[in-house]
Amino acid sequence: MKKIFLLLVTALFLLSLYGCNTSSSSNNPTEQTTVTDTDDLSLDTDTDSETEFNYDLEIYYNDKKIDNLNLFDALMPTEDGLIYSKINETSPNEIEYYRYYLDKKNSVKLGSIKNWSMQINDKAYVNNHLCFMASTGDITDEENRTLEFIDIDLNKNKMTTVFSDKGGFPYDTITGADNLVIITKVLNNGTSLELYDTETQKFKQLKYLEFDDKNCVGKTIRKVSIDDKTKTICLLVLDCVSETDVSLKIETYDYDMNFLKSYDISNISDDSNELIQGVQFFDFRNNYLVYQNFSMTRCIGYIRDRKLQKNDMIDSIDSTYIMAQTPQKGYNTVLSFKEVDLERNIYLFNTIDKTMKKTKFKPEEENYYIGSMSRTGKDNLMIITTPDNADKKSNLNPKLYFTKLSDLNFQ
Numbered sequence: 225m226k227k228i229f230l231l232l233v234t235a236l237f238l239l240s241l242y243g244c245n246t247s248s249s250s251n252n253p254t255e256q257t258t259v260t261d262t263d264d265l266s267l268d269t270d271t272d273s274e275t276e277f278n279y280d281l282e283i284y285y286n287d288k289k290i291d292n293l294n295l296f297d298a299l300m301p302t303e304d305g306l307i308y309s310k311i312n313e314t315s316p317n318e319i320e321y322y323r324y325y326l327d328k329k330n331s332v333k334l335g336s337i338k339n340w341s342m343q344i345n346d347k348a349y350v351n352n353h354l355c356f357m358a359s360t361g362d363i364t365d366e367e368n369r370t371l372e373f374i375d376i377d378l379n380k381n382k383m384t385t386v387f388s389d390k391g392g393f394p395y396d397t398i399t400g401a402d403n404l405v406i407i408t409k410v411l412n413n414g415t416s417l418e419l420y421d422t423e424t425q426k427f428k429q430l431k432y433l434e435f436d437d438k439n440c441v442g443k444t445i446r447k448v449s450i451d452d453k454t455k456t457i458c459l460l461v462l463d464c465v466s467e468t469d470v471s472l473k474i475e476t477y478d479y480d481m482n483f484l485k486s487y488d489i490s491n492i493s494d495d496s497n498e499l500i501q502g503v504q505f506f507d508f509r510n511n512y513l514v515y516q517n518f519s520m521t522r523c524i525g526y527i528r529d530r531k532l533q534k535n536d537m538i539d540s541i542d543s544t545y546i547m548a549q550t551p552q553k554g555y556n557t558v559l560s561f562k563e564v565d566l567e568r569n570i571y572l573f574n575t576i577d578k579t580m581k582k583t584k585f586k587p588e589e590e591n592y593y594i595g596s597m598s599r600t601g602k603d604n605l606m607i608i609t610t611p612d613n614a615d616k617k618s619n620l621n622p623k624l625y626f627t628k629l630s631d632l633n634f635q
Contacts, residue, residue, distance in 0.1 A: 301606035335383025348400025349551035353422040401553035402452035447506035458508040489532040505547040510575040548597040581634035
C-alpha cells in the first residue's frame with residue numbers, strides 16, 4: 225500500500241503537468257556517461273531486510289512457488305528470470321537494479337541511481353538492452369531535478385547512465401522495436417524525437433516539433449509506436465491551435481523520416497480535456513489504434529479513410545481496462561485486464577482477424593486480482609496478482625507468475 229501511495233502521488237504530479245503546456249526541460253543536456261561495474265556483485269535473495277517501500281513478492285514458475293523476493297518494482301521478464309528494482313536498505317534515496325535468475329534463484333546487482341525520485345513507466349527492450357528513463361532530485365522543481373537515460377546491457381549485466389539532463393521533464397517517452405530505440409524529449413518550446421544506438425550509445429535527432437509554451441500553441445509528441453512489418457514510425461501528435469482548440473493525430477513516417485500519412489483520431493473522446501492528457505499506452509498496426517491515457521480514455525479502434533471509426537471501436541473497452549506493458553513492440557495481438565477484477569479475466573484482441581477472446585487466470589485462486597502484466601518475446605508473460613485488502617486485514621503477499629501466453633486457454 226505504501227508503494228501504491230507513492231505511485232499515486234507521482235501520478236498526481238504528472239497529471240498536474242499534463243495539458244497543452246508540455247514544457248519543463250532544459251535545452252542543454254549534459255551527455256556524460258558513467259558505467260557501473262557489476263563484477264562479483266552477486267546477491268542472495270533470501271533476506272529478511274526491507275525498507276518502507278519494498279515489499280515481499282512470492283515467485284511462481286510452472287505453477288509452483290520457487291522463491292520469495294523483496295523488491296520495489298518488477299520491471300520486465302527475461303528468458304531466464306526478471307529485472308527488478310529495490311530501494312537501498314540504508315539509503316532510501318538510492319534505488320538499485322537487479323537481474324534475477326530462475327534456475328539459480330539468485331540475483332545479480334546491475335547498478336543503482338542515487339538521489340532517485342521517480343522512474344518513467346516507458347521501457348524499451350532491444351538487442352538485449354533494457355532502456356528507460358528516471359528522475360533524480362525534486363521532480364516538482366525544474367532547477368533541482370535531473371532526467372537520466374539508463375541502458376542496461378543484459379549481455380554483460382552492466383548498467384550505464386548514458387546522459388543526465390538537468391531540468392529534464394519526467395514525461396519523456398521511449399519505445400523500441402526492430403533494432404530501434406526512439407525517445408522523445410520535452411524541451412522548452414518544443415519536442416525532440418531522437419534515435420538511440422545501443423552499440424555506440426549515441427543519439428541522432430530525427431525530428432523537432434515547435435511548441436509555444438506561453439501561448440499554448442503548436443505541436444507536441446505524446447507517444448511513439450514502431451511497426452516493424454511496414455517499417456514505419458508512428459507519432460501520436462497533439463496539435464494545439466489554442467487552449468480550447470486541440471486535435472489528436474497519428475503521423476506516420478518511414479525509417480528515413482519521410483512523411484507518409486496523417487490520421488485524425490480526435491473523436492476518440494468528446495471531451496477536449498481528455499485529448500490533452502498524457503498517454504500511458506499507444507500502438508498502431510494493421511490500421512488498429514490501441515490507446516490508454518493517464519485519465520479515463522481507453523480505445524481499441526479501427527482507422528479507415530484516415531479517421532478513427534467510432535462504429536468500429538470495441539464497445540467493451542472502458543476506463544477500467546489496463547493494457548499489458550510491452551517493452552518490445554511488434555505484436556499483432558493486444559493483451560489487457562481490468563482493474564481490481566477478482567475473476568482475473570485477461571483479454572486478447574487480434575488486430576488481424578479482429579477477434580476478442582478472454583480467459584480467467586488462476587480461477588481457483590480467491591481474493592486476488594491482476595495488478596500488472598508485462599510481455600516480452602513471442603510467448604513470455606509476467607503476471608503479478610495482488611491480494612484484495614479492502615478490509616485492511618489481509619496478510620497475503622502479492623504473487624508473481626511466469627507463464628506462457630500459449631498456455632492460457634483463450635476462448
